Amino acid sequence: MRNLFWVALTATYPLLVYLGLAHAEPRALALLLLGLALARFLASRSQQALGLALAGLLLAALTAWSNQLLPLKLYPVAVSAALLVLFGLSLWKGPTVVERLARLQEPNLDAHGVAYTRRVTQVWCGFFVLNGSLALATALWGSDATWALYNGLISYGLMGLLMGGEWLVRRRVRAHKTAES
Known part of the structure; x- marks a missing residue:
């Protein structure tokens, strides 16, 4: 809490x-x-x-x-950079951030699941690069209102869309895997 x-x-x-x-x-x-x-x-x-x-x-x-x-x-830029480092280092050192989160619900994650979570972690890294770049652009060249709108609302909406999209893809991947078994 x-x-x-x-x-x-x-x-x-x-x-x-x-x-x-x-x-x-x-x-x-x-x-x-x-x-x-x-x-x-x-x-x-x-x-x-x-x-x-x-x-x-x-x-x-x-x-x-x-x-x-x-x-x-510039603080939202720092937050995106910190998350990029966290997710990026987990790709290098393993297990990935997304794999660790997935194992909370599915401790015996198979090789296919590990590969999938690695790909999702890569997508999140791309998101943090894009989000940090847009946060930087709004800080440097946007009005105060534009900066507040992007960093206080739009970026969170984009995160929600990414999470929701990944959830839909995961359901589809699981259904396909179940059909193959």
Whole structure:
């Protein structure tokens, strides 16, 4: 439940920054990022959370020093980069992130399932590259409203579409495999 709270807070971060601009300068909003990054680290204490906490600390410090909004807008880029590293390293070291998640429901995953989860992990890596690139583009060249809309809504919709699409593909693959058996 505690992790769900931090995920929800992270998801609303772009909206909170956008709305906060009407009431505070970027320097004050840096405290939001600093608090979010540190709280997420304390909640999970993983290497990924530490990396994001350090990125959040650096971006918050840059914002506090410059009083510019850009460093705050780069946090979604850092999140996509961290997820890309997490999923990408799992392709190299194994088992993949998706395989680990699949084994929670199906501990005796067969070779076909392992290959499938590897492919899904590769697709997620591609998604994180695309999402991070779009997050960067909106931070550098988009308006504040465009940045908040993409990073606070559209990117999550795209993630949901990818998850839903993968679920449909997985059902089809399983049905095909069952028919072959």
